[in-house]
Amino acid sequence: MSIPVTAARMWLTRSAAPFHFTPDYDQPLPLEGANPLGLYVHIPFCRSLCTFCPYCKVVYDPALAQDYLEGVLEEIRLVGSQWPGRRQATSLYFGGGSPALLSPRLGEVVRALEEHFILTDGIGAELHPRDVTADTLSALKEAGVTRICVGIQSFQPVPLSGLGREQPDPTALGAALAAVPFDTVSADFIFALPGQTFDHLRRDILLAEEMGANHLAFYPFIDFSFTPGPNQELSRREKWALLNQLTQFLLARGYLRDSIWTFAHTPGKGYSSMTRTNFLGFGCSAATLLPGQFKVNTFSVPAYLDRISHRNLPTALTCRFTQRQRMVYDLFWRAYTTRISPEEFQTCFGRSLDGAYGLELRLGQLLGWLRREGGDWVLTHRGAFRFHLLEGHYTLSYIDRMWGLMSREPFPPGMDL
Ligand SMILES: C[S@@+](CC[C@H](N)C(=O)[O-])C[C@H]1O[C@@H](n2cnc3c(N)ncnc32)[C@H](O)[C@@H]1O
Numbered sequence: 001m002s003i004p005v006t007a008a009r010m011w012l013t014r015s016a017a018p019f020h021f022t023p024d025y026d027q028p029l030p031l032e033g034a035n036p037l038g039l040y041v042h043i044p045f046c047r048s049l050c051t052f053c054p055y056c057k058v059v060y061d062p063a064l065a066q067d068y069l070e071g072v073l074e075e076i077r078l079v080g081s082q083w084p085g086r087r088q089a090t091s092l093y094f095g096g097g098s099p100a101l102l103s104p105r106l107g108e109v110v111r112a113l114e115e116h117f118i119l120t121d122g123i124g125a126e127l128h129p130r131d132v133t134a135d136t137l138s139a140l141k142e143a144g145v146t147r148i149c150v151g152i153q154s155f156q157p158v159p160l161s162g163l164g165r166e167q168p169d170p171t172a173l174g175a176a177l178a179a180v181p182f183d184t185v186s187a188d189f190i191f192a193l194p195g196q197t198f199d200h201l202r203r204d205i206l207l208a209e210e211m212g213a214n215h216l217a218f219y220p221f222i223d224f225s226f227t228p229g230p231n232q233e234l235s236r237r238e239k240w241a242l243l244n245q246l247t248q249f250l251l252a253r254g255y256l257r258d259s260i261w262t263f264a265h266t267p268g269k270g271y272s273s274m275t276r277t278n279f280l281g282f283g284c285s286a287a288t289l290l291p292g293q294f295k296v297n298t299f300s301v302p303a304y305l306d307r308i309s310h311r312n313l314p315t316a317l318t319c320r321f322t323q324r325q326r327m328v329y330d331l332f333w334r335a336y337t338t339r340i341s342p343e344e345f346q347t348c349f350g351r352s353l354d355g356a357y358g359l360e361l362r363l364g365q366l367l368g369w370l371r372r373e374g375g376d377w378v379l380t381h382r383g384a385f386r387f388h389l390l391e392g393h394y395t396l397s398y399i400d401r402m403w404g405l406m407s408r409e410p411f412p413p414g415m416d417l
């Protein structure tokens with residue numbers, strides 16, 4: 001566990017107690033006060049598995065994928081039958097894996113969710129570039145998808161070859177996207193890859209724009225301990241230089257930074273499944289965040305189907321938060337969006353942000369990491385880089401440890417983070 005992350009956690013939660021995960025779970029789920037609420041559905045199938053990828057994924061097997069889809073429909077019924085009628089939800093995101101492999105049946109999942117939820121903010125889906133064809137895009141549109149995110153990683157042969165990915169063809173992608181347009185077309189890139197320069201990134205941005213993307217994500221490459229990929233991360237100085245050049249270039253082209261690593265060309269055209277106050281996740285590895293707890297489903301498809309066949313929730317680990325832990329979790333994701341709203345904090349926790357973290361916010365302001373804007377606290381460019389470093393530690397101390405364990409054991413005995 002990284003010392004800066006442990007120290008920050010102890011300071012901000014005002015306690016030495018770790019995030020304690022246990023294998024027991026609540027059925028029915030404690031949904032009281034879970035408002036606003038986002039939805040997420042994980043589809044773990046991919047045509048082939050990329051060596052750098054930490055997500056829960058398995059090689060596509062058509063028969064298993066059909067069984068899995070039935071399992072997801074059952075999990076939705078199990079959770080949705082907890083309340084009468086339909087409750088308000090904001091957005092729905094399909095992540096993976098490659099959700100488009102099940103595009104002919106995603107409409108069934110949407111309809112099953114709509115029996116229990118009223119969706120107010122559209123539907124998103126992640127796509128591998130190979131799935132960006134007019135037929136698949138039409139099937140997604142038919143299912144109700146309004147925004148998509150394409151995993152480009154890079155258009156340039158040099159960083160791509162190290163990732164073992166095929167070079168996407170921006171002209172073919174652009175033609176399919178022009179034939180079947182979506183409100184938001186986001187393009188995912190990885191930066192700070194060995195051999196990658198700012199010039200590669202600059203060309204990637206121009207090609208993404210030509211392809212029709214109106215939202216761009218640049219994730220710093222992370223060498224997860226449980227993935228077999230050969231790449232190593234660049235130094236902190238090299239990452240800072242690239243992130244700096246990238247940010248200046250995008251801001252000068254009129255982009256708005258809508259999170260540490262994402263930039264929107266048009267205000268309001270965002271793509272993000274993680275930055276929700278509460279969310280319900282369905283499928284393998286899907287996480288659920290509620291006012292009092294965070295829970296994660298098993299990463300194993302057979303274990304998932306077995307639990308569901310007994311009409312039990314597929315939860316593998318649950319962390320029941322103290323109030324300070326919940327505040328810190330929330331503030332982490334608010335800071336990731338680069339904007340913290342005292343009003344939202346008050347609504348969520350029933351106490352003022354200033355009363356809870358006034359000292360830390362003023363310290364951040366003195367260090368030049370935060371500034372006030374229309375009542376909100378906003379991360380400055382320097383603050384965003386500090387957050388980017390913290391996020392690196394967080395990923396290795398929390399995500400890497402948890403996902404590493406979950407990818408080895410379907411139902412671990414518990415863990416402390
Ligand atoms: C679920 S994946 C992509 C969706 C789709 N399956 C694809 O491959 O195009 C989501 C995104 O996470 C990012 N990502 C995956 N592994 C990463 C790593 N090791 N470091 C940084 N970003 C990573 C990539 O940008 C990727 O597009």
Ligand code: SF4
Pocket residue numbers: 045046047048049050053054055057096097098128151
């Ligand atoms: S990057 Fe995408 S295609 Fe590759 S293994 Fe991960 S989810 Fe599957």
